[in-house]
Amino acid sequence: xxxxxxxxxxxxxxxxxxxxxxxxxxxxxxxxxxxxxxxKAIGISDEELDDAQHLNTIDCLVEIRDFSPEIKKEIxxxxxxxxISDQDIHKNEVKTFLVICxxxxxxxxxxxxxxxxxx
Numbered sequence: 001x002x003x004x005x006x007x008x009x010x011x012x013x014x015x016x017x018x019x020x021x022x023x024x025x026x027x028x029x030x031x032x033x034x035x036x037x038x039x040k041a042i043g044i045s046d047e048e049l050d051d052a053q054h055l056n057t058i059d060c061l062v063e064i065r066d067f068s069p070e071i072k073k074e075i076x077x078x079x080x081x082x083x084i085s086d087q088d089i090h091k092n093e094v095k096t097f098l099v100i101c102x103x104x105x106x107x108x109x110x111x112x113x114x115x116x117x118x119x
Contacts, residue, residue, distance in 0.1 A: 005071070007048065010043070011051060012055065013064070014044060015052045016057065016079065016100050017038065017079065018053055019057055019100065020079050021035065021082060023092040023096040028085070028088075030085045031086055038078065058103070069107070072106040073109060080097070080112045083116070089116065094116050
């Protein structure tokens with residue numbers, strides 16, 4: 001589904017991923033590898049990824065608000081996978097996840113809420 005997004009939407013998606021990745025001030029090898037997989041899967045170049053890093057998070061959340069519920073669920077799952085990818089659920093990653101979901105009007109799937117202890 002993400003491949004169908006336009007370039008600005010893809011950059012918004014990548015920006016919030018980067019916000020999660022950097023929330024704990026450490027990018028693990030597993031996060032780096034997973035980011036490369038996402039980058040390839042959605043078809044975004046290294047230059048476009050670099051551009052995304054400099055976007056305003058609020059603007060990205062506004063962009064994501066208009067995504068379909070299915071894509072928003074896919075985003076929640078992807079962000080969750082980044083949080084758990086390094087086997088360390090850092091409280092700042094969870095806080096950032098909650099702010100992103102609230103700001104972008106993303107419903108958090110119940111199984112993710114339970115896993116992160118955020119019912």
